[in-house]
Amino acid sequence: MTTPLPKTRLGKRSPMGALVIAPCHMTELLAMSTAPPHITPEPRPVSCCIDVPKSYRSPESVDMDEMMAAMVLTSLSCSPIVQSPPQRDPATAPACRMECSGGELSDSGSSGYWSWDRGSGSPVPSPPIAETDSLLAPPPDEGLDMEMEQVLFDEPAPRKRKNSVKVAYRCLWPNCGKILTSVVGIKRHIRTLHLGHSSEPEQSRREEDFYYTEILLEMDPTAPPAALPAVPSAALPANPGARWASCTSPPSPAQQAAAGPGPRTPEPAAPGVPQPSLLSQSAPSCFWQVRSEHSYQACPPVQVLASPVSCPWTPPAAVLNTTQVAPFRSRSISVGEQWLQQQNTPSRHHPAAASPPRSHCASRRARGEAKKCRKVYGIEHRDQWCTACRWKKACQRFLD
């Protein structure tokens, strides 16, 4: 699953030469997507796939999870800087401004965890979007808008950030790493210490976004240290591809699929994927869910114990044993497997147990092993049959 790193029209060049996406642009996108269509009076072609310069593509294959995570991170981060072009619909601008200004980050819609549940962990890769030459130019292509809108709005509502998480901002300037708890502080820090051109407030303010990242400090004492979100590597200036002002890394699609609601994919998280504690905690519940869903199948004692000889498969007793004794978190023999085993098990001794529930079959006498009159005497000597056999009734001479 390889997808080139999507480039958005929101992408722009940071002073360090890396393609960055203004943190607030996702919010803008959100607002714009909900705005009336008259925002873009002139019809513009919607491109599904735009060539991207090779230099901006991921060299090999960008992991889809990383890409999605990066996109989500971008959406999660919210910068006070509003790259609001003057031509934008004023109705949409306040939304972003309100959310992004004020020196304090708003948690609305920008925090929590996104659920990438679409397609059960197989999100649709976004086509690469050409980088626009002008940063403040109106969006030349709505392809991304549609794409992102699709991505953003088809997803379930983002969950709110937990109260135990505190937001902080870390300076990404090389060899700095200063962490402040307010946007104003971190911006001032960057502007005064690193950028040093406070005389250009507009420009510097814009650049400040590139040099800090939002991090979340886990305040829950019970959470293991692994729950502490690390600053995404993509946000570091060292990353040649892109730098994202971002906050915590959301779970990967696979993890989301494992932790997401619904029993659609009750599989544990993909092996090898680092498991944040929050996700790892959710994994056992999936197992439990699987078990509880099928407990009606697994729990009733299967009466195949009486026929240990005729079953060349796993001994039923062992199956029962495993199912009932297995601890919660271990993967016992799945109910489906048991069902398959039962289906494959010759049911000569218990036809009613393996056959579909039929009231008719319940009362019907099982065919006996003993030979009946027909077999013994043959059809030629029907006169020697017992009366029942002659009458096509249950044989009374050779009882089972």
Next chain:
DNA sequence: TATGCCGGGTA
């Protein structure tokens, strides 16, 4: 396909 036998019909 052969066999066992249930359920129903008929005399």
Next chain:
DNA sequence: TACCCGGCATA
């Protein structure tokens, strides 16, 4: 009630 048979399930 005795007898017969269609039809279904199973081996």
